[in-house]
Amino acid sequence: MNPTPATLDAPQAETQLNVGLARMLCGGVIMDVTDAEQARIAEGAGAVAVMALERVPSDIRKEGGVARMAAIEKVLEIQAAVTIPVMAKARIGHFVEARVLEELGVDFIDESEVLTPADSEHHIDKRAFRVPFVCGATCLAEALRRIGEGAALIRTKGEAGTGDIVEAVRHLRLVNREIRMVRSAPREELMAIAKELRAPYELVLKVHELGRLPVPNFAAGGVATPADAALAMALGAEAVFVGSGIFKSADPARTAAAVVKATARWNEPGIVAQACRESGAPMRGQSAAAMPSEERLATRGW
Amino acid sequence: MQVGVLALQGGFEPHVAMLSTLGVVAREVRSPLALREVTHLVLPGGESTTLHHLLELFGMGELIRERYLAGELALLGTCAGAILLGHAADPRERPPRLELLDAQLERNAYGRQRESFSAPIELDGQSLEGVFIRAPRFTHVGPNARVLAAHAGSPVLVEGPGLLAATFHPELGRDPRVHRRFLELRSAAAAR
Numbered sequence: 001m002n003p004t005p006a007t008l009d010a011p012q013a014e015t016q017l018n019v020g021l022a023r024m025l026c027g028g029v030i031m032d033v034t035d036a037e038q039a040r041i042a043e044g045a046g047a048v049a050v051m052a053l054e055r056v057p058s059d060i061r062k063e064g065g066v067a068r069m070a071a072i073e074k075v076l077e078i079q080a081a082v083t084i085p086v087m088a089k090a091r092i093g094h095f096v097e098a099r100v101l102e103e104l105g106v107d108f109i110d111e112s113e114v115l116t117p118a119d120s121e122h123h124i125d126k127r128a129f130r131v132p133f134v135c136g137a138t139c140l141a142e143a144l145r146r147i148g149e150g151a152a153l154i155r156t157k158g159e160a161g162t163g164d165i166v167e168a169v170r171h172l173r174l175v176n177r178e179i180r181m182v183r184s185a186p187r188e189e190l191m192a193i194a195k196e197l198r199a200p201y202e203l204v205l206k207v208h209e210l211g212r213l214p215v216p217n218f219a220a221g222g223v224a225t226p227a228d229a230a231l232a233m234a235l236g237a238e239a240v241f242v243g244s245g246i247f248k249s250a251d252p253a254r255t256a257a258a259v260v261k262a263t264a265r266w267n268e269p270g271i272v273a274q275a276c277r278e279s280g281a282p283m284r285g286q287s288a289a290a291m292p293s294e295e296r297l298a299t300r301g302w
Numbered sequence: 303m304q305v306g307v308l309a310l311q312g313g314f315e316p317h318v319a320m321l322s323t324l325g326v327v328a329r330e331v332r333s334p335l336a337l338r339e340v341t342h343l344v345l346p347g348g349e350s351t352t353l354h355h356l357l358e359l360f361g362m363g364e365l366i367r368e369r370y371l372a373g374e375l376a377l378l379g380t381c382a383g384a385i386l387l388g389h390a391a392d393p394r395e396r397p398p399r400l401e402l403l404d405a406q407l408e409r410n411a412y413g414r415q416r417e418s419f420s421a422p423i424e425l426d427g428q429s430l431e432g433v434f435i436r437a438p439r440f441t442h443v444g445p446n447a448r449v450l451a452a453h454a455g456s457p458v459l460v461e462g463p464g465l466l467a468a469t470f471h472p473e474l475g476r477d478p479r480v481h482r483r484f485l486e487l488r489s490a491a492a493a494r
Contacts, residue, residue: 013420016433024435026311026314046355048352
């Protein structure tokens with residue numbers, strides 16, 4: 001007998017370590033922070049990791065300008081403040097920002113559409129790095145292209161900084177629908193599906209066999225309340241990124257703790273209700289549907 | 303026997319998958335109610351501070367302690383789960399760990415993710431793949447615990463009465479021996 005756990009068939013040790021770290025984050029909440037104090041609040045509230053960045057997405061939207069990797073001293077300050085994993089964002093295609101973050105010992109790099117893209121055609125070759133990457137995806141094909149480049153974790157590309165969950169929900173539903181389609185297709189149709197999706201055949205085959213992505217899939221973008229987080233989990237997200245939703249709320253420490261609570265036990269309405277009650281007033285938000293298409297972040301990357 | 307995997311946070315799914323290769327259907331445990339119904343519980347890897355926080359929040363840490371000490375619960379902790387089962391080097395650490403295993407563990411002992419590694423370790427004379435992800439390290443193993451496997455001079459798999467703790471992730475490899483051993487554990491009272 002040669003038992004093969006359904007969740008692991010990665011031959012490469014590094015893939016195993018990096019996808020492994022992504023698995024260890026499941027059921028958790030990853031919070032955007034801009035300094036050490038926010039990082040400590042996040043850790044104290046039960047965050048599973050923090051994301052170091054210069055400005056939270058809602059401020060990036062408001063202030064405009066070019067959004068880049070966080071300042072080095074901010075990343076170092078945040079790393080020194082907490083013991084949980086520290087993630088940081090690099091611009092799409094900006095492999096030198098990614099190298100700098102790796103050099104600093106960042107635990108996970110987010111190649112993120114929230115920052116201004118550095119390359120309009122190419123994403124980072126993530127296999128050239130030792131540390132893991134997370135990338136956004138709006139659909140199965142985009143997820144598989146990023147995994148093909150070496151991403152150890154996929155997240156939705158919900159509209160960051162809006163506090164509007166609608167786009168993240170759309171991406172979760174679409175990815176799941178497309179996975180069901182690949183799962184139920186006869187094997188001989190997979191090459192045509194790969195061609196149509198513009199996705200690597202080997203990964204389409206893997207999705208067919210596993211009935212899921214070969215790496216975890218988290219929700220990100222527009223999560224503002226404990227109920228939003230629980231909704232994302234109920235739609236199959238395995239963990240939740242919260243950006244502006246925490247530190248743009250009326251009481252960040254309470255909101256953070258409440259989102260953690262609702263994410264851990266998302267399927268129990270009584271617990272989610274308690275969490276909603278304990279949460280501070282959410283960020284005001286901005287409807288993603290009312291937003292002109294050139295302001296949408298999800299169109300960055302492909 | 304009723305097997306559960308603590309599923310509040312962490313890498314619980316690979317444990318469920320590994321147990322299923324041994325013919326065991328494990329339930330995901332997220333509530334005190336579910337916790338009362340299992341005889342064997344896996345504390346998975348994840349973030350130990352988060353797991354700690356959640357166990358405390360839902361009153362489940364104390365329940366695990368009570369049921370283990372009453373001899374009703376056998377335990378397997380991997381990585382963060384092992385941290386929770388043991389003692390902190392500094393007894394003032396807050397919140398206190400479960401302190402059910404007579405051993406001390408240091409968190410993130412090898413460094414950050416770039417220092418994560420995999421290495422073969424020897425268990426019962428046979429090699430087993432050890433996956434160490436931001437792993438803790440045993441800094442002391444007391445007389446009521448026994449080292450079953452070591453790597454580079456440090457214990458990595460330790461057994462106490464009715465419990466097992468691994469600083470690596472047997473659930474991410476292909477070798478089910480650690481989980482089989484866990485299923486063979488009887489709870490602490492029965493072992494006495």
